[in-house]
Amino acid sequence: MNKEGKIQLPLQTLSLVVGFMVWVLLSSLMSFIKQDITLTTGQISLITAIPVILGSLLRVPLGYYTNRFGARGLFILSLLFLIFPVGYLGMSNSLIDLIISGLFLGIGGAVFSVGVTSLPKYYPKEKHGFINGIYGVGNIGTAITSFGAPIIAGMYSWRIAVFTFIIPLLLFAILNVAFGDKKETKVQTSLKSQVLGVYKNNKLWFLSFFYFLTFGSFVALTVYLPNFLVSEFGLSEVDAGLRTAGFIVLCTLMRPIGGYLGDRFNPFKILMIVFAGLTISGVVLSFSPTILLYTIGSLSVAFFSGIGNGTIFKLVPLYFSKQAGIVNGIVAAMGGLGGFFPPIILTTVHDINGHYAIGFMALSQFALASLIIIIWMYYTDKLNVSNYIVNNAGQGILVTDENGNITKINKAFEQITGYKEKEILGLKPNILSSGVQTDSFYERMWMQLKEKEIWQGKITNKRKGGELYTQWLSISVLKDAGGNVTNYVGIFSEL
Numbered sequence: 001m002n003k004e005g006k007i008q009l010p011l012q013t014l015s016l017v018v019g020f021m022v023w024v025l026l027s028s029l030m031s032f033i034k035q036d037i038t039l040t041t042g043q044i045s046l047i048t049a050i051p052v053i054l055g056s057l058l059r060v061p062l063g064y065y066t067n068r069f070g071a072r073g074l075f076i077l078s079l080l081f082l083i084f085p086v087g088y089l090g091m092s093n094s095l096i097d098l099i100i101s102g103l104f105l106g107i108g109g110a111v112f113s114v115g116v117t118s119l120p121k122y123y124p125k126e127k128h129g130f131i132n133g134i135y136g137v138g139n140i141g142t143a144i145t146s147f148g149a150p151i152i153a154g155m156y157s158w159r160i161a162v163f164t165f166i167i168p169l170l171l172f173a174i175l176n177v178a179f180g181d182k183k184e185t186k187v188q189t190s191l192k193s194q195v196l197g198v199y200k201n202n203k204l205w206f207l208s209f210f211y212f213l214t215f216g217s218f219v220a221l222t223v224y225l226p227n228f229l230v231s232e233f234g235l236s237e238v239d240a241g242l243r244t245a246g247f248i249v250l251c252t253l254m255r256p257i258g259g260y261l262g263d264r265f266n267p268f269k270i271l272m273i274v275f276a277g278l279t280i281s282g283v284v285l286s287f288s289p290t291i292l293l294y295t296i297g298s299l300s301v302a303f304f305s306g307i308g309n310g311t312i313f314k315l316v317p318l319y320f321s322k323q324a325g326i327v328n329g330i331v332a333a334m335g336g337l338g339g340f341f342p343p344i345i346l347t348t349v350h351d352i353n354g355h356y357a358i359g360f361m362a363l364s365q366f367a368l369a370s371l372i373i374i375i376w377m378y379y380t381d382k383l384n385v386s387n388y389i390v391n392n393a394g395q396g397i398l399v400t401d402e403n404g405n406i407t408k409i410n411k412a413f414e415q416i417t418g419y420k421e422k423e424i425l426g427l428k429p430n431i432l433s434s435g436v437q438t439d440s441f442y443e444r445m446w447m448q449l450k451e452k453e454i455w456q457g458k459i460t461n462k463r464k465g466g467e468l469y470t471q472w473l474s475i476s477v478l479k480d481a482g483g484n485v486t487n488y489v490g491i492f493s494e495l
Contacts, residue, residue: 004181005122008071009134011179012115015075016138018168021145022082023055023108025089025162026098028149032158033098043095049340050102055109056336063113063329067187071118072180078111079173083166090162109336112138113329116313121185126263129314133259136252136309142222143248198327203319206373207312207327208334210271213366214308216338217278217301218251220363225298233291243295247302254306261307262314268378270311275371277304282364286357301363309335396471398490404428407487416471416494418464429490434468436460445475449488453477458495470495 026033027048034044066074085104092098115135120128145165152161198204225247229240261270277300284297312331320327349359396413400406406427414420417432424431437459448455456474463469471492478487 004183005119005131007179008122008181009119009131011175012071012075012119013135013138015079015172015176016111016115016135017141017144018079018172019082019108019111020138020141021108022086022105022165022169023051024142024145025086025105025149025165026051026102028145029153029158029161032150032153032161033092036158037093037095037098039095039098047095047098047102050099051106051109052336052340054103054106056106056333056340058106058110059113059332059336060326060329062110063117063332064326066114066117067326070181070184070186071114072176072182072184074114075111075176075180076173078107078114079169079176082108083169086162086165086169090159112336113332116316116328116332118184129259129262129267129310130256131259132313133256133262133310136255136259136313139218139252139255140248143245143252146222146248147245198320198330201319203315203377204327204330206377207315207319208331210275210308210370210374211312211331211335212338213278213363213370214274214305214312214338215335216340217363218305218309219338219340221298221301222248229291233294235291243298247298250299251302251306251309254303255310258307258310259314260310262311266378267311267314268374271308271374272371272378274304274308274311275367275374278308278367279364279371282360282362282367285360286364297360395491395493398429398492400429400488400490402485402487404488416463416469416492417461423464432461434460434462436468449475449477453479 030044030048033039039047062074062078082105085101085107088097089101089105092101115138116132119131119135123131149158149161149165152164222244225240225244229235229243235243258270258274261267281297281300281304284293284300288294288297313328316327316331349355349362393410394412396416397408397410398406398413399408406424406429409419409421409424419431445455445457454474454476456472458470459473460468460470471494473490473492476489476491477485478489479485
């Protein structure tokens with residue numbers, strides 16, 4: 001670990017906490033703001049949505065510019081700039097004022113891309129998941145504001161509560177000036193070349209979809225639990241608030257654990273468990289007649305989505321080490337948008353039929369689709385590794401079907417024999433026959449293959465150009481579960 005990482009990890013994580021605290025100021029204080037400024041239900045939805053949308057979309061450029069200029073400068077500029085929309089919000093008296101301030105408060109959510117791009121530079125790859133998981137604990141900033149800002153507003157006023165948040169912004173801007181890494185490794189690749197280098201990669205969009213679901217489910221329940229628990233189960237506002245706090249804390253604490261598990265085990269297998277868990281959780285939430293079952297369903301969503309949030313950002317630097325900035329930005333942006341759309345879906349479903357069941361079932365089905373995709377990715381990745389090993393092996397490899405027709409060769413085979421793949425596929429291996437071995441030699445070979453399913457020995461074959469060469473050849477028989485021959489594999493090296 002780079003010694004600088006010991007400073008940057010807590011500094012950037014706490015800077016993210018402050019950014020997220022400011023990001024949710026409007027939604028946290030809306031019940032107080034609407035008492036001073038007349039707003040319709042539609043206007044309230046618009047005002048609270050603007051920071052979420054901008055906080056998501058701005059993650060893409062911030063991820064890129066972090067790679068280019070370093071986290072220190074991005075955090076300093078972002079935190080100092082946020083002072084102005086926070087101050088403007090504290091003086092707002094109209095709908096337009098709230099929209100303008102909310103627009104720029106979105107930067108508070110966008111700074112997430114800064115740390116996930118910067119921090120992996122200080123740690124080895126086997127720790128990237130855990131480190132990004134710790135950084136993701138900055139999500140707790142939303143809980144701090146959601147429960148802290150209303151308390152200050154109740155004691156004084158919502159305007160005083162807003163102005164209070166200028167203090168941590170100024171403090172952490174100064175701390176980044178003093179302790180931010182001035183020598184952080186930077187990448188000077190242009191934005192266009194980075195985008196062109198990743199946008200056709202299906203893994204980028206799969207990871208974005210996964211984070212859309214895991215982070216979106218977390219945000220959706222964070223927004224809906226307080227009102228839902230009061231209206232559906234008759235709990236008090238204080239009780240509902242405490243249960244929501246428990247949900248946020250559990251999900252946030254699971255994030256570094258998810259990152260650690262992604263480092264320690266195969267991250268694909270971890271995500272299989274995550275999406276299987278979310279699939280079941282969605283079903284439980286859809287059919288929850290009692291507060292006990294609903295609590296179990298909600299906490300299981302917190303548990304699995306938190307682990308998923310941490311594990312997904314283990315895969316980003318694994319697949320996109322040279323374009324981590326732009327990819328982190330895109331994946332994080334999709335996660336932010338995931339926090340915007342599920343609440344709308346739940347509201348729409350409830351307005352249509354008066355129930356949330358179909359909305360929660362949609363969560364289950366999206367999780368099931370993600371489970372299918374991650375299983376496919378897992379086995380595709382294993383196949384790609386196997387193909388890479390075969391194609392780059394130093395020994396020649398030849399594979400035939402059960403009838404002896406050649407179905408695959410590798411690069412070493414081409415180099416030794418002179419035959420290209422397109423020339424030899426579908427032919428029999430006897431195209432390499434030199435005529436040196438007798439018929440009885442091949443009869444003994446096939447007899448041993450039938451009895452022991454493997455044959456090894458020295459043999460003389462002929463290259464494409466007619467030159468004879470001697471090789472050590474090993475032939476293996478592959479069978480299916482029913483004992484039927486499916487392939488023959490020959491591996492040889494020239495003597």
